Structure formats: C-alpha cells, structure tokens
Amino acid sequence: MIDRIAALGRSGLELLEALGRSGMVLFHALWAWPNLRTTFPLLVKQIYAVGVLSMVIIVVSGLFIGMVLALQGYNILNRYGSEQALGQMVALTLLRELGPVVTALLFAGRAGSALTAEIGLMKTTEQLASMEMIGVDPLRRIVSPRFWAGAICMPTLALIFSSVGVLGAYAVGVLWLGVDGGSFWSNMQNSVEWGDDVLNGVIKSVVFGVVVTWIAVFQGYDTVPTSEGISRATTRTVVYASLAVLGLDFILTAVMFGEL
Amino acid sequence: MASISGNNPLSGPYSEGKELKQVCMASMTTTQHPSGAANYVEISDLTFMRGDRVIYKDVNIAIPKGKVTAIMGPSGTGKTTLLRLIGGQLKPDQGRIVVDGHNVPDLGRTELFEVRSKMGMLFQSGALFTDLSVYENVAFPLRVHTDLPEDMIRDIVLMKLQAVGLRGASHLMPSELSGGMARRAALARAIALDPELVMYDEPFAGQDPMAMGVVVQLIRLLNDALGHTSIVVSHDVQETASIADYIYVISGGEVIGQGTADEVLNSELPRVRQFMQGLPDGPVPFHFPAPSLEDDFLRGRSL
Numbered sequence: 001m002i003d004r005i006a007a008l009g010r011s012g013l014e015l016l017e018a019l020g021r022s023g024m025v026l027f028h029a030l031w032a033w034p035n036l037r038t039t040f041p042l043l044v045k046q047i048y049a050v051g052v053l054s055m056v057i058i059v060v061s062g063l064f065i066g067m068v069l070a071l072q073g074y075n076i077l078n079r080y081g082s083e084q085a086l087g088q089m090v091a092l093t094l095l096r097e098l099g100p101v102v103t104a105l106l107f108a109g110r111a112g113s114a115l116t117a118e119i120g121l122m123k124t125t126e127q128l129a130s131m132e133m134i135g136v137d138p139l140r141r142i143v144s145p146r147f148w149a150g151a152i153c154m155p156t157l158a159l160i161f162s163s164v165g166v167l168g169a170y171a172v173g174v175l176w177l178g179v180d181g182g183s184f185w186s187n188m189q190n191s192v193e194w195g196d197d198v199l200n201g202v203i204k205s206v207v208f209g210v211v212v213t214w215i216a217v218f219q220g221y222d223t224v225p226t227s228e229g230i231s232r233a234t235t236r237t238v239v240y241a242s243l244a245v246l247g248l249d250f251i252l253t254a255v256m257f258g259e260l
Numbered sequence: 261m262a263s264i265s266g267n268n269p270l271s272g273p274y275s276e277g278k279e280l281k282q283v284c285m286a287s288m289t290t291t292q293h294p295s296g297a298a299n300y301v302e303i304s305d306l307t308f309m310r311g312d313r314v315i316y317k318d319v320n321i322a323i324p325k326g327k328v329t330a331i332m333g334p335s336g337t338g339k340t341t342l343l344r345l346i347g348g349q350l351k352p353d354q355g356r357i358v359v360d361g362h363n364v365p366d367l368g369r370t371e372l373f374e375v376r377s378k379m380g381m382l383f384q385s386g387a388l389f390t391d392l393s394v395y396e397n398v399a400f401p402l403r404v405h406t407d408l409p410e411d412m413i414r415d416i417v418l419m420k421l422q423a424v425g426l427r428g429a430s431h432l433m434p435s436e437l438s439g440g441m442a443r444r445a446a447l448a449r450a451i452a453l454d455p456e457l458v459m460y461d462e463p464f465a466g467q468d469p470m471a472m473g474v475v476v477q478l479i480r481l482l483n484d485a486l487g488h489t490s491i492v493v494s495h496d497v498q499e500t501a502s503i504a505d506y507i508y509v510i511s512g513g514e515v516i517g518q519g520t521a522d523e524v525l526n527s528e529l530p531r532v533r534q535f536m537q538g539l540p541d542g543p544v545p546f547h548f549p550a551p552s553l554e555d556d557f558l559r560g561r562s563l
Contacts (some may be wrong), residue, residue, distance in 0.1 A: 038404075122390075132388035133347050134401045135377030137369070141404075179370075 022218040025143060029217065032137075032144035041047045042145040044091075050111045050146065050213075051153030055160070057110050058103060062161035065102060066168025070139025073169075074177050084183035088191040090169040091162075095192065095201040096257070099162035101249050104208035107154055108241035112216035115146055116237040120230040128221075150216070154209025155202050161199070200256045207248060209239060212241040263501040269507035285432045299358075300325040300457060301346055302488040306355035308338070308345060315341055317513045318355075330521075332497070334535060334544055337510050339493040340384060343459045346491070359511050360456065377405055377540045380450035381459040386442035388434040394421070394445045395430035401452045422450040424480060425471070439466040444475065451482060458482070464496045471549060472499060479503055497536055501525055509535060511544050 032039070068089050077083045088209050119142060128138045166188070173179040192198065216237045223233035301323035308316040315338040323329045331339050338429055344350045345357055348364040356362045362375050380401075388397050398417045402408060408416075421427040424444040434442055443466060450458060460479060463473050480503040483490045494500040501507065501521040509517040509524060509532050517532035525536055535543030550556070 125390070126383050126385050126387035127389055129344075129349060130381065130383050131389075132349060132373075133379060133381040134378055134381075134404070134449075135379075136404050137373055137375050 018222070021222055022214070025139065025218045025221055026147075026214050028137075028139040029144045029147040029214075032140040039141070039145055040051040042141070043148055045133045046149035047153055050115070050149045053108060054110050054153070054157060054189060058157045058161050059164050060162035061102065061106055062099075062166040064099060064160075066090060066094065067172045068166030069098075069165065070169035070172035070177070074173055074179065083179050084178075085187055086169065086173045086179050087166075087184035087186075087188035090173075091166055091188045091192050092197060094162040095197045095222075096166045097249070097253070098159045099165065100201050100204040100208055101245060103161045103205060104154065104212055104245040105242055107150075107157060107209070108212045108216070108238055108245065111150065111153075112212050112237045112241050113234045114218055115150070115213070115216040116220040116234045117230055119146070119217060120223035120225075120233050123221065123223055124225040124227070124230060127179075133206070143221055147213050147217050151206065152212025154212065155205040158201065158205035158208075166173070192216045200252075203256075204249065204252050207252065208245050211244050211248060213240045215244065275441055298325045298431070299323060300360060301491070302356070302358040303342075303346075304356045304358075306345070306352050306357065308341065308350070308352045308355075313526075316352075316512050319510075319513070319515055321515065322510055323489060323491055324506065325489050326483070326487050327478060327505040328492060328503050330492045330494065330500045330507045331510060331518075332494060332500060332507060332535070333510035336548070337512070339510060340461050342510070343381065343491065343493060346459065347376060368495055377453075378456045379459065380448050380453065380455035381456070382443070382450045382461055384461045384465065386439070386446040387435070388437075388442055388446055388449070390434050393430065394426060394432050394434070394437070397434070397445060397451045398430075398452050401449065405453060416452065417441070417448075420452055421445070423451075423482075424448045425474060440468060440471055444471065445457060447475065447478070455488070456485050457491070460490065460492045460494070462494055463492065464494055464499050472496075476503055497525075497538070511535065 045173065070086060073086050074083055074091045077085055077089065113146075118126075122138075127208065131138045131141060170184060174181045174184050219233040219237045219240075222227045262304065299322045301321075303319060303321040306316050306321075307314075321331075321342075325390060331342060333339055334432040341350065345352055346359060348357075348367060351365050359375060360378065362371070364372070364375065367375060388394070389400065392400065395417055398420050399413050402413045402416060406413075418427055418430070419470070421430050424447050426441060426445055426448065429437065429441065434445070437445060443463065447460075447463065450460075463475055463479065467475055476499050479490060482488055492500055492504065501524070504521050507518065507521055507524045508515050511531055517527055517529050519527070524532060527533055527536065531543045533539070534544050540546060
C-alpha cells in the first residue's frame with residue numbers, strides 16, 4: 001500500500017517536473033523571437049519544412065473533406081428542399097470546426113512528428129550537446145525557429161484547408177449534383193461573418209498551432225537519447241497533440257459559440 | 261612527435277628525488293597544481309552521482325593553463341562525464357568546477373554560454389551537424405561568434421581542414437565521411453575559433469595509424485602554437501602519454517594516480533600500473549559489479 005502511494009507520488013513529481021521543463025522550453029522559445037539578422041533565415045527554412053511541405057496533405061485532405069461534406073449535406077438538405085443552403089453549411093462547418101481541427105490533427109501527424117524526430121535525433125547524436133559546447137543555445141537556434149514556424153504556419157494551413165474544402169464542395173454540389181451556383185455563393189456570403197466565423201476559426205488554429213508545436217519540440221528536446229526514446233517521443237507527440245487539440249476545441253467552441 | 265622531456269616545467273618538482281608515491285597520491289588535498297602553474301580549470305571536492313551510483317567522490321583535479329593534461333582510466337569511469345561537468349552540461353552534486361575564474365555550476369544560462377564560447381570540445385562521436393556540409397560545420401562557430409567577412413571565414417575554414425587533412429572533403433556531407441574522418445572534421449570545428457580550452461574526448465578512436473600520428477602531433481602543436489589549454493580523454497596509453505604534460509588516472513570514482521607521463525608510466529601503484537600496462541588481473545576489476553557467477557547460473561537453472 002505504502003509502495004503504491006510512493007509510486008503515485010513519484011509519478012506526480014515526474015509529471016510536475018516534465019511540466020516545468022516544458023514550460024521552460026516554451027518560455028525560451030517565446031523569448032527568442034527570431035531577429036532579422038541572425039535567426040530569420042532559420043525561421044524561413046523552418047516555414048518551408050513545416051508549412052510548405054505540409055501543403056500537399058492539407059490540400060488533398062481539404063479537397064476530399066469538402067467533397068464529402070457536400071455529398072452528405074446535399075442528401076440531408078435535399079430532404080427539406082433547402083439544398084441551396086449547401087454553401088452556407090459547408091463554409092460554416094469548415095471555418096468554425098473542421099478547418100482548424102482537422103488541419104491541426106494532420107499537422108500533428110505530418111509536421112509535429114517530424115519535428116520531434118528531428119530534434120530527438122539531434123539530441124541522440126550529440127548535435128545539441130556539441131552546439132551547446134560551441135556556445136550556441138539550442139533552444140534559441142533549434143527550438144525557437146521551429147516553434148515560431150509552427151505557430152505561423154498552422155493558421156495559414158487551416159485557411160488553405162477551408163478554402164480548398166469550399167472549392168471541393170462547389171465541385172460536388174454545383175458541378176456534379178446541380179445545386180445553383182449563385183445560391184451556393186450568395187448564401188455563403190450572407191451567412192459567414194468575419195468576426196464570428198473566420199476570426200474565431202483563425203484564433204482556434206493559432207491556439208492549436210502553438211500547442212501542437214510546443215508539444216512536438218518539447219518531446220524532441222526532452223527525449224531519451226536512444227532509438228526507442230525517439231520512437232516513444234514521436235508517438236507521444238501525435239497522441240498528446242491530438243488529444244490536446246480535441247480537448248481545446250471543445251473549450252474554445254464553448255467560449256466562442258456556447259455563450260459561456 | 262613531442263615527447264615528455266626533462267625540461268618539462270611540470271616535471272620540476274618530481275625530478276629532485278621525490279618519491280613517486282608522493283606524486284601519485286590517490287587524491288589531491290588542494291586544487292593548486294603541483295607545478296605551481298596557474299590553473300585554467302580547478303575541480304575541487306567534486307561529487308557526482310547517477311541515481312545511486314557514485315561516479316565521482318570528493319575528486320580534486322587541476323588543469324594547468326597552456327598545458328596538455330590527459331585524463332585516463334578504464335571504460336565506464338566517467339571520463340566523458342568529467343568533460344561534460346567542466347562544460348556545464350551536467351551539474352555536480354557537490355563541489356566546485358572553476359573554469360577561467362568562473363564556478364561553472366553557479367553560472368546562469370547566458371553566462372554559461374559566454375564561458376563555453378571560449379571552449380572547444382571534440383565529441384567521441386564527432387557530433388557534426390548532419391544538415392551542414394563539412395565546410396559549413398567548421399564555419400559554424402565562426403559565423404555565430406564573429407562578424408568576419410566571408411572570404412576570411414573561407415580562409416580559416418580551409419586552414420583548419422588542411423590541418424586535419426580534409427580540405428578536399430570540405431564539400432562532403434557528414435553522412436559521406438568515415439568515422440575517423442568525421443572525428444577529424446569535428447576536430448577542425450572544435451579548434452575553428454582557437455578557443456582557450458580544448459577538450460578532446462577520445463580523439464584517437466577509429467583513426468588509422470597515419471591519421472592517428474597526425475592527430476597526436478596536431479593536438480601538441482596547436483597547444484604549443486596557440487597557447488591553448490588542452491584536456492585529452494583517452495584510452496590510448498602510448499599516444500596520450502607522448503603528448504601529455506600531466507596525466508590523471510581515474511578509477512572507481514577517484515583519482516588513483518597523477519604525474520608526468522614518465523612518472524605515471526613507471527608508477528608502482530598497483531591500480532595505475534595495471535591500467536597503464538594493460539594487465540588483465542589486478543585491483544581494478546574488469547567485470548562490472550555483479551553477484552557471483554555460480555549464484556547467477558544456479559539461480560537461472562532453478563527457474
């Protein structure tokens with residue numbers, strides 16, 4: 001019994017230590033905002049690695065999800081004779097929910113796992129240690145540009161996802177199923193509001209971007225420097241980031257749209 | 261190749277008939293170097309543990325300025341750990357590690373990186389940045405710590421690579437190098453800024469005899485020409501002894517012997533003698549602590 005209580009206490013202490021370490025990583029990453037002369041080129045490089053290279057999966061996923069939304073939405077709306085509201089339904093669903101959430105989940109799987117594996121491998125091969133011994137802070141040089149790149153790219157990718165999704169829905173709804181194109185776009189324009197819908201969606205995706213990238217860089221930086229350690233850290237990144245995104249989505253939705 | 265000679269300033273106190281036992285005391289009681297030379301690194305009463313395992317217990321080591329000091333000892337005694345403690349990558353449980361007047365464990369993050377900019381370290385694995393070419397790896401410290409123009413950086417990088425015999429490999433990526441070549445490239449990077457303190461972790465490992473001779477000479481020459489302070493961690497007794505001004509032999513968490521190369525090589529202390537002469541039997545156990553072989557096998561059989 002005492003042993004179990006002691007083990008529970010140890011786990012609690014380890015959790016608090018990990019939270020403390022992750023807080024320090026976040027603090028240093030935020031503090032080391034890339035400056036134009038030294039670290040801006042590193043940020044650009046990471047935006048390419050984290051953002052541009054994630055474009056394919058985001059665009060393809062957005063396209064198919066928009067198409068599926070249009071198919072499902074058309075079937076339901078058609079029963080009530082209101083298929084002209086298809087544009088409105090698809091746009092609101094994508095901008096408020098699916099855009100930020102699905103992009104964040106894909107981002108965690110594509111870019112988050114890559115960040116963790118890359119930083120973890122740098123730790124395992126003593127590249128971070130050698131950087132420290134050269135007198136360069138890896139949190140500033142390695143972690144910070146990756147963190148900021150993730151935080152910048154995630155909202156951009158979410159907007160691209162939603163835009164492509166709308167185009168996919170147009171292709172299926174208007175070009176294939178015969179919904180009137182004018183109704184599709186005008187309903188969308190009338191119902192979507194910048195503040196309530198677009199901005200709230202962007203805020204969500206910024207929060208998701210920060211959290212997913214924070215988890216990814218911390219897991220890489222804090223990994224046990226073995227091949228098994230990297231494997232576990234990468235898995236943890238995807239699992240923790242996905243759960244954090246879904247949990248935060250509920251909280252943010254409740255605050256933004258639930259009249260809390 | 262440089263050798264330890266009678267006019268070595270560190271050999272002075274021991275060349276006047278002092279008994280070797282006095283020289284090779286198991287532990288120093290003061291951080292002042294026996295030669296009286298100013299110390300660049302002073303380690304006093306160092307205790308370091310990994311979990312319940314004691315790596316160092318009340319160890320005192322002084323690294324004299326401008327000299328090549330070797331840290332030797334059997335595998336697993338914490339020689340690399342000692343370099344990491346000096347570099348501030350590990351914090352001791354107790355004791356002081358003073359580098360150029362700064363007590364490293366007490367330094368804040370910013371001050372620590374300032375002190376480290378005066379150090380160079382050759383890692384056992386090389387630890388080259390895998391996304392940069394050999395040229396860019398060597399140029400890295402120059403780019404982040406200086407405002408030198410590109411043509412001057414190029415000259416310095418090529419000079420350093422020439423010194424380690426890899427000027428022709430400057431365009432290669434680390435994945436295209438052999439283990440020995442990677443370590444030589446890392447050596448060029450470690451000395452790129454001509455740091456005040458250079459720490460070499462197993463610099464001779466994986467080198468062919470030709471490259472090993474060059475690296476041995478290079479460490480000595482760099483130390484003498486640029487006035488570095490060098491710490492060489494190595495198992496290679498003959499190579500290390502040939503360039504070291506002073507040697508510490510570490511085992512079981514303590515300094516078991518110290519002195520000039522000749523003194524340590526000819527030491528009569530059993531543990532020092534066993535290591536330096538590579539004797540399999542002696543007071544330094546070859547086996548990691550374990551239950552008796554008989555108990556282990558019998559327990560296995562009863563399961």
